[in-house]
Every structure is written in structure tokens, then in C-alpha cells.
Amino acid sequence: MSLDRAAPTSLPRPSCDYAEAWLWVDVDAQSALTATQAITSLDAIAPIDQILETLPQSDAWRHPIGQVGPMENIRDWIWQAHWLSADRLDGSLAILGDCNLPSVARRRLLHISIDARPSDDAVGWLDRLTDQEIAQCVTKLHNTQEQFQILASQDELTGLLNRRFFQVEAQRWIDMLSDDGVKHLALLVFDLDYFRSINDSYGHECGDQLLQEMARRLQNECVASPLLIARMDGDEFAILVETDNKPESLSALGEQVKSLTARPFQIGHLTLFTSASTGIVIWPEHGRSIGELLHQADSAMYAAKEQGRNGHAVFSPELMEHQNRQSALLTALRQSQGDGRFSLVYQVQQNASSLAITGVEALLRWQAPSPELAAGPDQFISLLEKSGLIIDVGGWVLDEACQQIARWREYIGERITVAVNVSSIQLHSPCFIGRVQAALKKSGINPSLLELELTETALVNDPAKAASTLIELKKLGVQLALDDFGTGYSSLSYLTQFEFNRLKIDQSFVRDILVDPKDLVIVKAIVAMGHALGLEVVAEGVETVAERDLLDSLGCDYFQGYLVGRPGKPEEISPMLGVGLL
Template sequence: MTAMDSMDATAPLRLQDFKEYAERVFANIPSGLVILSARLRILTVNRAFLQMFGVPQGDVEGRFSHEVISAEGFADQLAAVLGGSVPRADGMLLMRVYGGEERLMRYAVTGMYLEEEEEEEEEARLLVALEDITEQERAFQALARSEARLAEAQRIARLGHWEWNVATGELWWSDEVYNIFEREKGRFVPGYESFQACLHPDDRARVEAAVQKSIEDGSDYRLDHRIVLPGGAVRHVHEQARCIYGVDGTVERMVGTVQDITDRKETEARLAHLAHHDPLTCLPNRMLLRDRISQAIAYGRRHDRLVAVLFLDLDRFKRINDSLGHDVGDRLLQAIAERLRKSVRDGDTVARLGGDEFAIALTDVADVDDVAKLARKLLNAINQPIVIEGREFYATASIGISLFPHDGGDVETLLKNADTAMEEMDFNIRAHLELEQSLRGALERGEFEVHYQPQIRLQDDTVTGVEALLRWNRPDGKFIGPDIFIPVLEETGLIVEVGAWVMRRACADAVRWNKTLGRELLVAVNLSRRQFDDAHLAETVEEVLRESGLPPALLELEVTESVVMSNTARAGHVMETLRGTGVHLAMDDFGTGYSSLVYLKRFPLDRLKIDKEFVRDIGVDANDDAIVRTIIALAENLGLEAVAEGVETELQRDFLRRHGCQLAQGYLYSRPLPMAELEAFLARETIQG
């Protein structure tokens, strides 16, 4: 600390007290101290002042300040403080010392106020502190003169320096700064605005804030940021700077250095990538997977969404490795890794845990059905033949799934449960057999339940009907999605009996809520391939309608596009028979199959349901936008209603409404609800209506 940092003289002192204090405290302060009277006579000085000016104490006291301190403009500074126009004055001036030598001094003048007046003209009024900064300035000038030698060193180190005149805005660059920025000296005129134009847009505000803070408080700054070269390439630089004050005490200029650290940043990025990625497949490793799952859990908690963790283990991979060598095994792993990566969304994570084990983290999951569907998609992708060196290889895998929050609320628990599920459940063999065994008798044991998802008329956002969806409440509490167990019901033929039960349950429930609410809401029931092929389907429908008392016009039967197109002649006959019962007919998952417009116009359909795979990327994928618009227009031209599935955002809803889609269902409005929750939902909707 110098005297200039402690110049506040706020407590009133008598002259004698101040002299004793100065002798006792200020004698050893390295800054020169001078106390002046109101007539600018020198009352006392400290030892540092005498040494600084090279004069004995007896030749100083009692003399006027200008007789000892010779500096142009200094008397004006003293007068300004003495007159009270400013409380303090500081700056830098050349002062002539004993022998005539001029030294650069930094000065600070502060007014003093005494408790009592002894002699009006000789009371202490000003305290002056001086610092000799001549050698500092000489060192700086010497540095400037060595620019030629410095330039070569800077070129080697990719380090340039610059100087900016804050007042005029003039910016000077060394040759190496021009090289770093790839600007041509003589043609490019450096200035603060042109410098800003070179900054990466994402870093511009941060650099500006650092510069302004430095100017405001005089602090140094150092930071890494990016610049954009004339050709568009991005370069990383490290910059640091300090402020230089003018004689008036304000920041006059800034000097700094800039170093090209692109190579270092790229090396750091490569090291960071290696630390978080598997070197063989370039997939995230276990460490990065944990971080991604942690972020997904945090998002899920905030937005009430599911997170799924899937563990996947290749079957009999060791046999391939041992028999054909590690090179073939590595290429097989790389091919499978690429297939897994292409099977998930951009926001999901596929990781390799080591050996033949992979893991997938699914974020922002709306429905557990989506997880089951993706699991099958992953297994199908793996099952496709892989050609290596002209030979075809076939791989199979076991998969285990855990869900947040159902199976755990933290990363380690989800990973552990997914691993356990994978070990316990081979989806290709054991799981299938276990599911089949569990499903037999599930209907008699009352394990099935029907949930309902409201269908909304987009014109006025009112509920016009619901879709009946089957759920399985296993006694062991494990969740199995319909995309997993319904295909097993289909394969075993159990779907005919279960499907008829769903239709009876849905029709009975519809009669109940329509009577309670005084509404006429339609209920939609899905038909599987086996049900559609059942020769007694029309009889079953008529029997259900008769038993429940539901008007036929309030029942809609949905059949997928793939089922209808597998045998168009028979499909047309079955649909005409069903239409004869008075029910409505809808084609489900439209757009995912290969419908011929020739056949489509012949089928007695009432609705086309737009598959949620297309709805999901509305506003994101222009191709999906075009497909959805085309399906809506096709439905309108055929005199059918268009129903969009999987509507989750207002953007999707507004797009569909704008392009004439009549109906929508999805999590934007409601998830599939049990009967009791649906009745409450409909009651609220009725009251609001």
C-alpha cells in the first residue's frame, strides 16, 4: 500500500498532533509526503520526499511549494483542491528535482481540515503524496524499442500485442496480430468496431463486457474467445490486457496481448472426447452416459416426463471373436453401434459400456409404449444381416429396460435395474416365453384394464370421443407395454378373446359415461390382424352392441393400414360387412404402409388417422410437414375426417388446425386415462363447456 491509497484525512487534527503523527507513521512510507499551508508554504515533509528531491530538510520547510516542486500545471492542481472546487487531484507530471533532472512523478493532493485555527495563513491545508515512476516508464519505453526482437519471438509463439487509444478509438496491432486474424496490414484498418466484427458472434458480448469492466475499474482482464477468419474458419485465442492511465487519472489507453491457442483447444477437445467416448465406436462411454442420464432425470422431474435406460447385450459375440478374430469382431461392433445410433432420436444417447454391452438413454419420454416400440426397433436393427469381407453375419441381442421414476430416481439405480432386467430377460427367447405364459389366464385373473385417450375437435377444442387402449396390470408389478405384449397375444391367438373383451368393456363404459354426462361420445376400438381375419367378427360386433345398448354410430373400429393392404379384396368385403352393422371405420397409422389410392377410395372409411411418427416432427422436419398436409388434403378429397395422433405441443396443434385437420389426440390434451379419471376429465369438460 502507498500513501496514495491511504490519503483520506477525515478526522480533525491540531497541527502539533498531525506533526507527531506524521513523524511517527509517515517517516517510513516510501511515497514522498508534503504538508502545505493555505499560502502553499511547505510546513513539513517526510524522509522519502527529501530523498526523492535530493534536498536537506532545513532547505525545504517554510519555502513556497513552487520553489521546491517545479512542474508545469501543478500549481493549478493545488489551487483547485485548496479552493474546494475538487476534493482531490491526482495524476502524473514531470517534476524537476535537485540538480535539474526531470523525473516522472505520480501525485495525489488531498485537502485537510483542522480542528482549530492557530494562525490563519499558516494552518495545514493540503497533503501531497508523490511517487517516482520514472524507472517504470523507462522500462516500458525500452520494451517498446525492442519490438523487432519481440516480433520474432511472437511469431514463434503465435503471440501478438496491441495498443488501443480509448479516447480516439485508434487501435494498433503488431504484425503477429495481423497474422493471427489473417488480415492484410495496410488494407485492413484495425479499430474497436472492426475488432468486434472479427469476434465470433457467440463470444462478442462476453469480450465487450470484459473490456468495459476493465475501463470502468482499471482491472486487468484475461479470457479465451473465438475469432472468425475472412474465409469463415474459426480460431481460438487467449487475450489479456491492462489499462494505462493518463495525466488526468483516467484510462487513456489499453495494452494487451493475443495468442493463437487453436492447436491447444483442439488437443483439449480431443482429450476430452477420448475421456468421454469409446475409441472403437466413438459412442459415449459409461462416464458420459451417467452425465446424460442425470440431465435427463432433472428434466423429467421438472416436466413430469419419463426417462428410459436400456441395457443391450449381444448374444454369442464371444464365439465370433474367438473363431474369426478381433478385427472382424471390432467391425461387427462398429456396424451395430451405427445401427443403434440411427435408430434413436438426436436427443437420446447410445453408449458402449465395453465388450459387447451397449446402453441407451431415452430422454423426454411421453409414453411407455414408445419405449417398448423402440426396444423392438433396436432388436430388429441388430437382427439385419451385416456384411464383413463379403460374408454375412447375423446378430441377436438381449435387452433390459428401467424407467424413471418407476424403477429408480437416480442414475445408479436405473443403470443397475436395467442391467438386472437384461440378465433376467432375453427378449428373443426367455422373455417371449415368460410373457406368453403370463398372458395365458390374464383375462380370467382380471389383469387387463382399458384406458381411454380423449379425441379433441380442433375447431373448438371439445371432446368428441375417446380411443380405447389395452393395459396389463401384472401381479408382480412389472410394467410391460402394449407394444410388447399385444404381439404375443396376436401370435398365440389370445388376441381374439382379449380384443372382444376390450370391445365389450369399452362399449359398456361408453354407455355409462354418455348416460351420466348426457353426451354422445364416440368410442374407438382397435382391431388386430387376427380379429380382422376372424370370420365371426361382424357377429361379435353386433352381439357387443346389443348387449351394451350402445348405438352403432358411437362405435368406431380402427384397423391398421398394413392389415388392410395385406389382402385388399378380403379387406373390402370385411369392411363392407362391418359397415352394415352401422359402426364407423377408421384406418389407423396411415402413412406408414403402402396404401394404393385406387383401393383407398373404395373402402367404406370414415376417418384416416395420421401416425404420430409424422406428427412428432411437425415444425422440425419439412418432409413430415409436407406428408401431414398431404394426408389431410387426401382425407378431405375423399370426404373423410383426419385424426392426428401423438399431438404433444401447441405448435403441432396450431399447424394441424391451420391446415384443416378435424381431430387430434395426444398428451397435449390428456394421456390415456383409467375409467374413473376419464369420467372426471369429461365432467370438467362438460362443466366448462
């Protein structure tokens, strides 16, 4: 290795046991290093003006340095720059701002330091460096800088690009193609569905190993070129690839991500399953900058989750409009806590034998602060659940329902049961049992007058935890009902594993029971099975006398629906309570 060294003639005299030099270094195809110019040689405490005097008198060199900031940062600036290829500085180093170094292919800054005290000849020490000494400096600094670059660009856990470097490189791609007018880029952002439950159940080490395996699959099985792959954060990944922007091509990209997560993950002795929800955006149609594209991709990803997960959604203006409305709704719901915008209405339940109203179901309603935010229960309740607000709002529902039971008790006695819907999030919340206990104690009611309605989804997420919670609830004396039976996972084991009092037939089976023989067979089976297990059976969505009569002949114990009564405020339904109708 040979280095030609040259130094300016006017150099400050070293005054300590340390000297250093900055050199432009060219790296040729044979990796030989040739120093083409020594920028400076100075001691460690040289004044900044002396440092600047030793720099080349080139406007192309001086001008960008002046843009960096205060002169005191010049040495920091050089340290950040050395060993970075000049042809990559524009796209790779945000710390340099708008600086443009001299455009010399594969040219790098080399920093050489000597610990031994140099001679009195401030220039001669540089000339007396042996090729071996310089080679050692080059090798050491080269290896160190490569490690710095790896740490700066790669995600430590997976070895993929990290978020920051992905954004820098992606924006460089965009800038390079900005004048093309033909090519398109597809940005895919996805995360792993229910990954948090894997961390909670098996520990973060297991979750980390799953992420590493996911990264390996991406690296080994995504073969498009050019291609950028990154782990953005947590269990979120991103892919940037060229595309022809055809719908079938975008769908194929989404299906490829889906297939990567479809196979089981073998982590130690565990076999784990997950899936991916993917958002897809196109440059330049959906955004001009990588920041804008990532924002749109996140919106599309959450749309894929709303569509049932394990799939993909392509961004559209309509999707963004929907996301903006959801965001506005969520903000309004947060602000509604404690301001009286939540209320309860009650729908009566009729005893099939006596035709008396012996129970009601409490239903949550919300008064929007403005007409454009008006939303029904099917819209706002799902937002309450996704945001976690259902914990506090659901606690308020329990309190209000129990207080209403106490008010009705004053003039009709303990004759009316009130059913309250409980979401999966509430059931698995550590504070749920305490909330129920507090509501019962505060109202002073007989616990058997409170019925908690659970869906099959609330049970399947964590059956063991659900079983433990339901046992504690039964100890409190409340009744339990399995709601919407037949529409979820419909595992018969739930009916024997958990001690329910009632089984509610979903209205989707009742609606067509007179015209669809299959629905009739299903309802017959549910009623027979419920009775065989000692459960009362409630039919929801009863709207006609003919439906009620058929359900009565099948053995249903209770009816609920518009035929019996529409949801109403307490004062509206109070005259019906305990009274036989029809």
C-alpha cells in the first residue's frame, strides 16, 4: 500500500505529545489507498482560525462548511464525515444539512493521529509516517467506522434496516425517481396480529425470537430488486419495492406478506401462529415524501385490521376520510366522559309462560356534540373497545344499571333482572371484579338481579383467565348469560366449562326462521342443548307474532325484540314492568 502525502507549508507548531492529519483518500478497485492531499496537520489544541487556514482555499470546500453551523463545530463536522463515501453523502447524512462535498467518486476523509511527540518540524512528521503506520490507521478506522455505520443503519434485534435509515434511503429513491414520470414505488407497512398476547403469554424473549424469524423470512423470500426492508418499531415492518401499480400486482404483494406469516413459527419447543395486517400505498399517487407515505400506509394498515385482520388494504382518499372521522369520533368520546353524553336505554324481555316482563337489557347510547359526529352503538362501542375507554365507560354502565335496579325495587320489588353487556376487554381487565363489587355495594341490590352478558369472543381470547373471572363473579351471586350464541366460535365446551344461567339465540337465526329451514334446525338444536344443560334460552330479535309463536313451540323461555318492546328510557318502560302483554 502506498500513500502519497503532501501538506500545506504554513502549519502551526505542535505543542503536545499528540499530532493529527486529515487526508483525502481515494479507494480504487484494488482497494489500494492513495492520499491525494493532506488537508491539515495540527496539535490537539490548535486555535480554530489556524485549523481553517490549513484547509484548501476552495470555495467548493469552504462554502458548505460555513453552512454547517458555528465554527466551533468544524472538527465535529469532519469527524462525522470521514470514512463516508462522497457519492453517498447527499442521501445518507442528514447531520450535514445541505452540504455538498467535492464530487470525487469513492473519496473519503482519513484521520491520522500520532501519539508520539513529533519533531520540531511540524510538516516533516507527516512525511516520516511509514506506509505500515498509515495502513494500520486506515484499517483500524475503517473497521471502526463500518461498525458505526452498521449500528446507525441496522435494527439491533433483526439486522434489518432501522426506521431512520429506511426513511433516509426511501426518500433517496423517491428523489432519484422524481423526474422519471413512469416508475412507481409500493410501500407496504404491516404488523403482526395479536403479537402482544405472545409477549404477555410467553415472554419478550420468545417474542424477540419470533421477530427475528420474521426478519429472516423477509430477507430470504422477498426477492424483488431493488428492495428495502426495515423493522420500523415493535412488531411493525416496512417494505419498499418498485411496482407497475396494477391492482393485481398490489394484491399479489399483500398476499405475499400474508403467506410469510401463515406458516407456523417454531420457537424452541413452542409452535406459534400469527398473521399480518398490511397497508399499501403507492408513490407518487398517494404521497410525495416518505413521511407522508408512511402516514397513509399506517391508515391503510388499520383499515386492514378493521376488516378482520390477516389481510391487506390499499390506501384511498375514502379510507383517509374514514380514518379522520374515526379519529374525530374517538376525540369526542374521550371528551364525553363525565359530561352526561352517555346514557342507558332498556329493552324489555318477556317470559314465554306468563307473558310478563321480568327482565330488561341495558343498552348504551351516546349523544354526539355535533350532527356530523352522530354515531350509533355499532360505531362508537367498537371505538370504545379499541381505545380502552370501555373500561371506564363500562364501569359507569355497571354503576348506572345497578342504581336503576335499586330505583325500580322501590315500587315493584325485586322482580326485574337487568342484563349488562360486558366486552372482552372489560372481562380481562384486572379491575373488573372490583368494579362489579363496588357497583353492587353502592346500590345495595340483590346480586341475582344483575345479569352479565358475555360473548364467545370474550371467552376464546384467554379461556383460563375467563374461567377464573367467571368463578369469582358467580361467588358474588350475579347471573351470567352467553350472548349471540352461534355467531362466534360456537365451542360447545364453553357451555360446560363456564357456569352460565342463560343462553341467548342471536337475532340472525331468528330473522329468517320462518323461511330458512337451516335456521329452524339450528334454533331447535340450541334450545334443546340449552335445556339439556339446565340453561334458560332467550330468543333475540323477535319482531312478529308468527316468530314468537314458533319460538314458543320450540321451547324458548324468553323473547326479546321489537314485538315485545323497543329500547326506551326508564320512565318509558316502567309501566310495562311485571305486566303481562299480548
